[in-house]
Amino acid sequence: MNADRRYVLVVEDEPSLGRLVADYLAAAGYETHWIADGLAVLPAVRERLPDLIVLDLMLPGQDGLSICRELRSFSDVPVLMLTARVEELDRLVGLEAGADDYVCKPFSPREVVARVKAILRRPWKRPAAAEAAPGLQIDATRYEARLDGELLDLTPLEFRLLQALAEQPGRVFSRDQLLDRLHDDQRALSDRAIDSHVKNLRRKLERARPGDDAIRSVYGVGYRFEL
Structure with a gap:
């Protein structure tokens, strides 16, 4: 674990896509951890707060919207939401739930890396005591x-x-x-x-x-x- 690297939690239930996104982020210099089950997300965040979460909308166990809403009850960690839903209403619902940005599938992993870099350039103070x-x-x-x-x-x-x-x-x-x-x-x-x-x-x-x-x-x- 390198304390100088930004830590990105990748939440995606499709293994090939989850690993691909995590690999591209790792190649860009980020420390990454991949999770496939929605129910495992909040315990992982409480155990170690990431600098950013890449969060799929459709997940087993608990969907991305409910995860994002619950997350916002105790943390302002940036969230980049991934989804196959392209309708404007679904994008707005994701943003209203507390997501910072939105990427629609299919997407290029390079686009995800670019969005992550852009979000992390924004001022955000890690919550602490x-x-x-x-x-x-x-x-x-x-x-x-x-x-x-x-x-x-x-x-x-x-x-x-x-x-x-x-x-x-x-x-x-x-x-x-x-x-x-x-x-x-x-x-x-x-x-x-x-x-x-x-x-x-x-x-x-x-x-x-x-x-x-x-x-x-x-x-x-x-x-x-x-x-």
Whole structure:
């Protein structure tokens, strides 16, 4: 592993095409890793955040659009989407899901390399442990949050809830808006279930900083974060 090389994750279920794209990127100087199963993508990203993801739209296990939407709940890593769908609507859906660029099949591997180079020239700061509020650090790459140096024992859903609230302190979020930010969990939750998760999150924040109510209820609307 060369720390000086940019790391590109290639996600393509067709082995010959996946290997071809990975080989061309490697020849261009990038470190690459190829994945064929959609369900393996997010665990791989959380284990090691790439500099860019080349992501096929149609994948076994989990499709590219849902991967991209879930990815955007915790990372701004650039995504180049690959697809056989050429209709404008499908391209727009991919971009609205959080993709940075779009290449339609059939394509030249050289075009993919050129698009990757162009995207990586754009300014993008790798997410890391950042202070979201005084004393609160949120590390999206590790799914960890600390308050005053104390590690908060959060579930993945509680982590995403805290991240959504802390990104915009003072903003009032409705329960529906918070459900939209939780992406993969929203189908298993009702809007009132948010109340239970907020209660648990408040308790964990209170444990780390007694007497400080960081999540305020706004009657008839939802919640806002103040720390």
